[in-house]
Amino acid sequence: MSSEWPLWEVFVRSRRGLSHVHSGSLHAPDAELALRNARDLYTRRQEGVSIWVVRADDITASSPDEKDPFFETASDKPYRHPTFYELPDELAHM
């Protein structure tokens, strides 16, 4: 039995002005066919104006565990949010 085609992750830009968003994945022998397969699989109803395909193996992810101390550092910094600051009511728009 031949070895399986590699897995590709598919990102679709739904229209101009928006960023590419992950749509799903598929198997294809190379990048060119991955793009064609992605068009047939993820944009049958005009869902996109642009597609990126990325080999799943080439993605570096933050950690095997999605609940991660990696993101802890942001949790004790509420002063990064505008709501942290108490301002007088008469200050209308800020």
Next chain:
Amino acid sequence: MDETALQRDFDATIDADDRIEPRDWMPDAYRQTLIRQIAQHAHSEIIGMQPEGNWITRAPSLKRKAILMAKVQDEAGHGLYLYSAAETLGVSRDELLDKLHTGRQRYSSIFNYPTITWADMGAIGWLVDGAAIMNQVPLCRCSYGPYARAMIRICKEESFHQRQGFELLLTLSNGTAEQKAMAQDAVNRWWWPSLMMFGPPDSESTHSEQSMRWGIKRFSNDELRQRFVDASVPQAEILGLTLPDPQLRFNSETGHYEYGDIDWSEFKRILAGDGPCNAQRMAHRVKAHTDGAWVREAAAAYADKRAAREEGAA
């Protein structure tokens, strides 16, 4: 972390109605249940192309042919979304296909019935896809993220499948007496198998309770079946067709339609492999896969050759 702590985290995620994602720890039984269910679902989409593919060359107009082709393409797409979702659980595409081809994983028994007239394209869309939608909408909130996301996409696309089937039947029903009889015959044949699509009665359903606990399943087989009956009866009236159940009646106390006994022996027989088309569906599937082997190999060889050439040039 030890297993108890991991299990506690997993349970907390489920209890909070949050989603489990591929790289989270999960109990092995949860993983295996999902693989079994998603694979069976994917296989059903792929095998489901056959009964309808049967009529593409004989569609009565170019419009109907284009619609039917789009629908069969969607089934292929749905199969692929679902295979991808299953693969996030650590099973390979080849393994899934191999299990289908060797009968170690199942597909829905509904696809083992033959499509003998054009009206079957309507009855499948209205009833079979209608039942599928009833089953699938709650899966959009399934606790496993990739499965839920695939289902959202599928449900959006599935809606056209049911509507085109209903419209097809309505056209036949408003046509000649012969066309109307053809539509009625198709509904007569597909009604009971469609009710069986919701699975065995709650009292005999083996996986239900645990799947409910895990947030994979949201409603019981009998609850969904009842909803389907309640939705279908008024639709049949609009079609001007009858449903083949003399015991079907509205219960004004419960607000639901009561229906007759389902012949579960037929369901079990087909599930065991003894339906009208089991052998044909499987043989066709295996042949399509075998016949396509050279294309897959050629594409891989071409990709390898180009990669080697690019490496040489660099």
